[in-house]
Amino acid sequence: MSEEFIREVDEDLRQKQLTGLWQKYGSYLIAFLVGIVIFVAGNVTLKNYNESQYAEVAEQYGKVQADVTANQLDQALKDIEAISGTDVEGYKILIGFKAADIHMQKGETEKAVVALDELSSAAGVEKVYRDLARLKAAMIAMDTATYDETKARLAPLTIEGNSWKYMAKELLAMAALTAGHGEEAKNLLTELEQDLEAPDDVKTRAKDFKSVIQ
Known part of the structure; x- marks a missing residue:
């Protein structure tokens, strides 16, 4: 059995492990994001x-x-x-996330990303x-970017003090692994x-992902 064949089998197994881990934890991360947005939406709506x-x-x-309910x-x-030009406090946030969600329901991934990019650079929105x-x-863009x-x-x-530091590092490590940048992924997961x-x-997820890196 050649070294090249063993290497290919090894790589295939690691890729399956990575895919399995993403399927296991990716849904958790997505659910977390959705939960945050719903929490924000609830607070803003009640207040307003x-x-x-x-x-x-x-x-x-x-x-x-x-x-949306009526499809x-x-x-x-x-x-x-x-209402996209509104300056009413809070609603600019809701509108941005809702537009992205609607585009995702329509299968318009690129437009969803555009809506979120616009929100990420919008004036008057908290950091x-x-x-x-x-x-x-x-x-959203990870599969195609x-x-x-x-x-x-x-x-x-990923910088110190950012509210989303841990989740951003996890996602960046996943992207690095998928792109074949194992050492960079390993450094992020070690951090x-x-x-x-x-x-x-x-820490548990970081350990699991590190286990698929040689």
């Missing part, structure tokens, strides 16, 4: 419905929600466009939400494992 000056935008946003996605996007939009855009593109999106989020402040589940 209780203040009369938000009533008009709240009503228009309610139409968007109703359109009238094109109409929902038109309704979003009608934590702009960074969340950047993170979600990177996750180059590693350099993914890195450009995520690297600013996660050795970070004293990292949650235990983050």
Whole structure:
């Protein structure tokens, strides 16, 4: 049995392990992101419905929600466009994430990423939400983007003090592994494992992903 054949089998097994890990943990990360957005949406909506000056935008946003529920996605996007220029606090965040979600439901991945990119650079939006939009855009685009593109999106989020540091490092490590940059992935995962402040589940995932790197 040749060394080349053994190497190919080895590589195939590692790729299957990586795919399995992504299937296991990718859904967790996506669910976490969705949960954060729903939490933000709930807080903003409750706050704004209780203040009369938000009533008009709240009503228009309610139409968007109703359109989505009725599966009238094109109409929902038109309704979003009608209020996309609003300066009402909080709704710019909701509109950006909702537009991306609708495009994803329509199978329009590139448009979803564009909507999130616009939110990530929007004026008047708190940094934590702009960074969340950047993170979600990177996750959506991971299957089609180059590693350099993914890195450009995520690297600013991996710095100390960023709210999304751990998740950004995990995603960047996954992208590095997929692109064949094993050493870079290993360094990121080692940082996660050795970070004293990292949650235990983050350290566990980092250890699992490291196990597929030679």
